[in-house]
Amino acid sequence: MTALGFLYPGHSAEDDYPRIEQLLGSDIRLDLVHTGRCEDTDRAHPLGRLGAPEPLAAGVEELRLSGAEAIVWACTSGSFAYGWEGAHEQIRALAMAAGMPASSASFGFVHAVQEIGVHRVAIGAAYPDETAELFADFMRAAGVTVTGVRSSGTGTAAAAGGWGERELFELAGQADRTDAEALLLPNTALHTVAHLPALEKERGKPVLTANQVTVWEALRLTDRRVNAPKLGSLFTREPIIQV
Template identity: 45%
Template sequence: MGVTIGMLYPGFGAEDDYPYLEEILGEGVSLPLVHTSVGVDAHEVEALLDLGRSERLLEGAQELRTAAPDAVMWACTSGSFVFGWNGARQQAREVQDALQVPTSSTSLAFVDAIRALGMDRVAVAATYPEEVSRHFVDLLGCGGIDVTRLVSHDIATAALAGELDREGVLELARSNDSPEAQAILIPDTALHTARWINELEETLGKPVLTANQVTAWQGLRLAGALRPCAALGHLFAETAGVPAGA
């Protein structure tokens, strides 16, 4: 049987990662995507709080209803973690209540992915300014995850992050190869990463978790349809068969 994971994706940046993920995950996986509305495209706390407000997400959720999703993901890291641990969970609950299917977000997916890998020490290579990145570190801390080192690249907008090419993404990952970290996190769904996860892991010699990767992983996991995928790194290789809540 097929599985449909609805994606609520803010604006435009690296949304073409999702058709690619759909393709490599194989027959029966559908990742329909709705672009949620954006006020100001800026990696600034106030702009991100506006980006993730309930009205925007619930409007997008109504558009997803016709796809009859088995699970839904708020495919945005910064527009979830700026609300904090409890706020990000409430955000997901509101969409879940509206559509009556399991719902999560990219920020919460990072926490669950790290736990599923049995890890608790990570490094973060972020596109955001430091002020914004610190909110992600705080959310990870609430999930029991220690950030051994944070590097912030001060990219001002999602649109600019979406312009980074393969070499730019590799350089970003290399910027924070903290030896104490068990994995490297690259938290921005506006950044193209899906095609290069195995190369990133080979370059750094450890698992690399990226935003669009963990978003797809979490959606499949919530729908009870997680499957191995050789193109998507340690996360998909090592956690297939781990049930939601484990």
């Protein structure tokens, strides 16, 4: 049994995680602990407080006692808002507090893009414009070419969590670019897991979503590889060898 731990902000799309656990169909357990939620995602400062060491450390002990082998901070905006260097410092502090490998949803996107071997991506963000651009800057810092950014103007996790299939597919269609090799939808408050195969079929390319890459990142930290086609092409590809 491989136990993976997640620190998830508030209550929006956490039901994606039991769905993912079921679709993995193997000896993998996903343990989720809730942290505080920041309702105002319009500025970087509240997002920074959301990912501060104290709120994150509060859930670490519970995950340690659950037997987690790795921990991922399941909040994209609460990690990329710190910038490239600050996000690295955040996960280093989390790993030290937890005594185990740690990462965040933002680095999950970086590593997932590397895994599928693409270099040019489009971004569809259920964030305000300013926050969406912060995520684009984070991906650029990782050496990824961002061909376009589309933001929905959604200001809270609660609002994003209320989205259905229609809103999700509208954002994906508006954000996608013909010159993008993959489409990124970075918000763990969005319910996306049930729609991954349909999204990729409609867009004709890999679609990476926040809760999907967060779980994949935890598996990467524990050197587990699972073939789960219903979780999108990220979970069906052979590993890319970095040279």
